[in-house]
Amino acid sequence: MDYQNTIAFAKELDSTDKLRDFRKQFFIPQHNNKDAVYFNGNSLGLQPKSTIDYLNQELEDWAALGVLGHANARNPWVNYHESLAEPLSRITGALPTEVVAMNQLTVNLHLLLATFYRPTRERFKIICEAKAFPSDQYALESQVKLHGLSPSDAIIEVHPKEGENIIQTDDILKVIDEHGSSTAVVLFGGVNYYTGQVFDMPAITYAAHKFGAYAGFDLAHAAGNIQLQLHDWQIDFACWCSYKYLNSGPGGVAGAFVHEKHAANKELPRLAGWWGTSKKNRFQMHPQFDPIPTAEGWQVSNAPILSMAAHKAALAIFDKAGMEALLIKSKQLTKFLFYILRDINEKHHRKVIQLITPQNAHGCQVSLFMLEQGREIFEALIDHGVIADWREPNVIRLAPVPLYNSFEEVWTFGNIIQTILNK
């Protein structure tokens, strides 16, 4: 297709977009009485208009039934989390028995590491990406210290090659080759939060397994954003949050994946709680912990129903749209964005915007290194109601997401930048 950097062309793309009506299912933040251009779905996804009804139902049942709601609510609370497993399995490419909605992301990472990071004298290292999201760095360091080890011995970070922004797959495989036999866990993001790079999860997993290490992934920026096949890729464990691409509200309930080959293994050590034990025995206050032989066996506490109601509302929208259609539109949106950025550079006969995100391995999120007037451009974007994200020294991150963003918004973004550069 021949792209054009015009509003008419953007509108034409919108008019043929099969998912365009999904935008109406979300509240769009306002700026000067108009829809803001919301490109921050990678930090906090927008609120579906249906969320309030899902929440109200649980509030009404709580008001009407009190404790009896556990069994008698329209969606009985004791089983509430079970209804999230199917939609989550479609988003993550997992079996419903391999996924569970529970806790928060970093908490889930700790719970999964409690099981999968069991260092021995011979095998004690964790291989991870350099400059991982700070919460993940803290989690890994504290896990290592919990086992009486030193992070400087046990944590092996993979860096990009000198002068590059992106960690290439061969950089990762080289480190796994070097340290694999003394490595317990290889833990990467699915998508790097800063660069927007999608890591080659199957290749990393294959390499980790070759050396007998586990492969785990933090999918905070991947769930609901890119194609995932956690089951087929043989990933051992993974976790994600629901408030970014999954639109389930600030601090919303997170998710976890444990591959079937481990989930059914009741002997795996774990940090246990009553919600992870056999449902038959749970209310008999049995002294013996008998883990559920699915990902549910990693649950600790009873489920946060209000947060799960918001999650359920958001997941229903994903099911209506379908991951496949979302991925197609996502690719088209970013392709149009890449085209517009190239066009801006060409019109200015020099590189004013440098793309950090690799064009062959990305989801919705695109990170731009602004070579000229970065701060000024970002201020102008804010003045025009574009909600994106600024990272020092000169980086703008934006995420046109397929559920509620349009091609016209992508054009608007480029047009504002161009206006500032032309001044």
Ligand SMILES: *Cc1c(COP(=O)(O)O)cnc(C)c1O
């Ligand atoms: C967003 C994000 C977090 C946030 O952790 P919470 O436990 O949800 O507060 C952690 N890690 C990564 C990679 C993230 O992108």
